[in-house]
Amino acid sequence: MKKILLLGGSAQQLVAIQAAKDLGYYTIVCDYLPDNPGQYIADKFYSTSTTDVEAVYEIAKTEKVDGILAYASDPAALPAAIVAERLGLPTNPARSVEILGLKYPWRKFLQVNGFACPKVYSFHPSTPINDIIKSTENFTFPLVIKPTDSSGSKGVTMLNDWNGVQEAIVWADSYSRNKVLIVEEYIQRGFPSVIGGDIFVWDGEIVLFGEMECLRDCEKSPLIPIGEKCPAQLSNLQRSRIHHELQRIVTALDMRFGELNIEILLDKEDNVHFLELGPRAGGNMIPIQLSDAFGVDLVKANVQAAMGETPDIVNADIQLRSGCFMHYVLHSYEVGIFKGINIDDSIKKFVYREVIYKKEGDSVEFFDGAGKALGILFLHFDTIDEMEYFCNNHNAFIKVILQ
Numbered sequence: 001m002k003k004i005l006l007l008g009g010s011a012q013q014l015v016a017i018q019a020a021k022d023l024g025y026y027t028i029v030c031d032y033l034p035d036n037p038g039q040y041i042a043d044k045f046y047s048t049s050t051t052d053v054e055a056v057y058e059i060a061k062t063e064k065v066d067g068i069l070a071y072a073s074d075p076a077a078l079p080a081a082i083v084a085e086r087l088g089l090p091t092n093p094a095r096s097v098e099i100l101g102l103k104y105p106w107r108k109f110l111q112v113n114g115f116a117c118p119k120v121y122s123f124h125p126s127t128p129i130n131d132i133i134k135s136t137e138n139f140t141f142p143l144v145i146k147p148t149d150s151s152g153s154k155g156v157t158m159l160n161d162w163n164g165v166q167e168a169i170v171w172a173d174s175y176s177r178n179k180v181l182i183v184e185e186y187i188q189r190g191f192p193s194v195i196g197g198d199i200f201v202w203d204g205e206i207v208l209f210g211e212m213e214c215l216r217d218c219e220k221s222p223l224i225p226i227g228e229k230c231p232a233q234l235s236n237l238q239r240s241r242i243h244h245e246l247q248r249i250v251t252a253l254d255m256r257f258g259e260l261n262i263e264i265l266l267d268k269e270d271n272v273h274f275l276e277l278g279p280r281a282g283g284n285m286i287p288i289q290l291s292d293a294f295g296v297d298l299v300k301a302n303v304q305a306a307m308g309e310t311p312d313i314v315n316a317d318i319q320l321r322s323g324c325f326m327h328y329v330l331h332s333y334e335v336g337i338f339k340g341i342n343i344d345d346s347i348k349k350f351v352y353r354e355v356i357y358k359k360e361g362d363s364v365e366f367f368d369g370a371g372k373a374l375g376i377l378f379l380h381f382d383t384i385d386e387m388e389y390f391c392n393n394h395n396a397f398i399k400v401i402l403q
Contacts, residue, residue: 001024001025001026002024002025002026002066002067002307003025003026003027003028003063003064003065003066003067004020004025004026004027004028004065004066004067004068004069004303004306004307005028005029005030005056005059005060005063005065005067005068005069006020006027006028006029006030006038006042006068006069006070006071007030007031007050007056007068007069007070007071007073007076007079007080008029008030008031008036008038008050008070008071008072008073008076009029009030009031009033009036009037009038009039009042009045010031010033010036010037010038011037011355011357012072012283012284012285013038013071013072013073014037014038014041015071015285015287015288015299016069016071016072016299016302016303017029017038017041017042018041019297019299019300019302019303020069020303021041021043022300023300023303023304023307025066025303025307026043026044027041027042027043027044028042028043028044028045028046028059028063028065029042029044029045029046030045030046030048030049030050030055030056030059031045031047031048031050032047032048032049032050034047044063046059050070050073050075050076050079051075051076051079052079053079053082053083056068056079056080056083057082057083057086057087060083060084060087060089061087065087065089066089066307066308067084067089067090067303067306067307067308068080068083068084068089068091068306069302069303069306070280071280071281071299071302072280072281072282072283072287073280074101074150074151074278074280075177076280077097077100077101077278077279077280078094078097078098078101078279081093081094081097081098081279082094089308090257090305090306090307090308092253092254092255092256092257092258092279093253093254093255096253096254096255096279097279099253100253100276100277100278100279101149101278101279102148102149102178102180103146103147103148103149103182103276104120104122104148104180104182106276106277107120107182107184109252109253110274113249113252115245115248115249115272115274116267116271116272116273116274117273117274118184118185118186118187118273119136119138119139119184119185120182120183120184120185121135121136121139121182121183121184122148122180122181122182123135123180123181123182123183124179124180124181125169125170125172125173125176125179125181129162129165129166129169132165132183133162136183139183139184139185140185141159141160141161141186142158142159142160142185142186143158143159143183143184143185143186144156144157144158144159144183144184144185144186145157145159145165145168145169145171145172145181145182145183146172146181146182147172147173147175147176147180147181148176148178148180148181148182149176149177149178149180150175150176150177151261151276151278151283151370153223153224153225153369153370154175154368154369154370154371155171155172155173155174155175155176155369156172156223157171157172158186158222158223169181175369187265187267187273188267188268189265189266189267189268190266190267190268190269190270191234191238191265191266191270193213193214193215193216193232194213194214194216194225194263194264194265194275195211195212195213195214195232195234195242195262195263195264195265195266196211196212196213196214196225196228196261196262196263196264196282196286197210197211197212197228197230197232197261197262197282197286197290198210198259198260198261198262198281198282198286198287198290198298199211199246199250199259199260199262200258200259200260200298200301200311200313201250201255201256201257201258201259201260202257202305202310202311202314203256203257204250204251204254204255204256205247205250206243206246206247206250207313207314207318208290208294208296208298208313208318209242209243209246210230210286210290210293210294211232211234211239211242211262211264212228212229212230212231212232212286212326213228213229213230213232213233214227214228214229214263215227215228215229215326215328215391215394217395220333221331221333221367221368224367224368224369224370225284225329225370226328226329226331226394227326227327227328227329227391227394228284228286228289228326228327229324229325229326229387229391230289230290230293230320230324230325230326231320231324233384237270238266238270241266241270241271241272242264242266242272245272245274246262249274249277255279257305258279258280258281258302258305258306259280259281259282259287259298259301259302260277260278260279260280261276261277261278261280261281261282261283261286262274262276262277262278263275263276263277263278281298281299281302283370284327284329284370284373284376285327285355285376285378286327287299287302288327288353288378289325289326289327289378292321292325292378292380293320293321293325294318294319294320294321295318295319295321296312296313296316296318297312297313298313300312301313323380323381323382323383324380324381324382324383324384324386324387325378325379325380326378326379326381326387326391327376327377327378327379328376328377328379328394328398329370329373329375329376330356330373330374330375330376330377330398330400331367331372331373331374331400332364332365332366332367332374332400332402333366333367334364334366334400334402335363335364335365335366336363336364336402336403337361337362337363337364337402337403338358338359338360338361338362338363338364338374338400338401338402338403339360339401339402339403340360340401341354341356341374341375341398341399341400341401342398342399342400342401343377343397343398344396344397344398346397347379347390347397350379350380350381350386350390351377351378351379352378352379352380353377353378354375354376354377354378355375355376355377355378356374356375357373357374357375358374358375361403364400364402374400377398
């Protein structure tokens with residue numbers, strides 16, 4: 001029986017563990033969190049940090065695994081690539097995965113390879129503020145300060161002037177493991193929404209383009225996605241440019257296979273700006289949503305690719321299904337004890353799946369990043385107008401009930 005090592009056993013990663021079991025693989029899970037649910041369905045479990053490269057290497061070597069997968073995990077993506085390279089297992093180049101996972105080398109890569117890129121300056125959290133201001137004197141506000149090794153808009157602050165810069169640095173530092181922060185120009189958008197979603201690559205070619213529009217709460221959490229909408233309302237020219245630049249960057253990085261998470265802005269000239277290209281499947285169950293929208297199984301495809309097998313979707317006729325698909329991130333701007341979710345009767349017919357991470361009595365934290373999500377709702381609408389009506393009124397339709 002072939003063995004697969006899965007780095008991470010969180011609630012969002014259960015689907016990958018189950019997919020591997022369904023494919024007949026012996027599943028080995030690593031996760032240092034004692035309450036991870038993956039340990040209960042895996043064939044074997046190691047209480048080990050997924051970012052400890054040497055520990056992961058020893059496990060993979062001892063178990064003689066045939067593949068390694070860091071499903072929907074940014075921190076584990078690079079360790080997975082490093083260990084797979086050492087053992088001669090299927091992987092994308094570790095150097096490319098490292099570039100994608102760290103914002104400063106990522107920005108440098110974009111500049112060197114002729115991709116649109118804002119001005120950027122990297123610094124240590126202890127750098128004097130006057131030095132930061134002096135080094136960015138040719139930058140134009142608004143500016144964004146963020147950690148270089150975090151995703152999901154964690155630790156990000158937008159500044160319209162230098163007031164609040166110290167707080168922004170402290171906030172970014174709280175999410176930084178490598179203690180390298182960046183300040184960069186905020187891109188003035190031509191297309192109103194951030195373009196998110198995932199793509200799937202096989203043999204260096206993108207075989208599925210899953211670009212979507214991000215939903216954000218502009219009043220309370222403008223930098224944090226709380227949903228993604230498919231299809232994105234892009235013009236043919238905008239879509240063509242996005243697809244062209246995505247393939248160009250996949251080729252430049254020699255990315256060979258797997259699901260990649262995208263975050264893109266279009267400026268006022270429709271130039272494609274890459275905010276992020278995550279070397280792993282998207283969080284908030286994006287692979288599930290896109291699987292529903294395209295009638296494929298992206299979770300299974302990720303497992304097959306990691307094991308060196310041709311994914312079923314490579315030979316599939318991939319077409320977007322009718323209607324509109326979106327996911328909505330359940331969240332709370334209040335701290336308390338979870339009691340439940342109230343969904344307005346008028347939209348219940350559009351909700352076709354609910355995944356709730358919390359049970360009654362669990363603590364609820366203030367939503368300031370993807371890690372504080374309470375669950376995911378999956379919705380299907382017949383028309384774009386129906387979907388937009390929900391998006392414009394989501395706070396009225398979805399209520400988190402606290403005790």
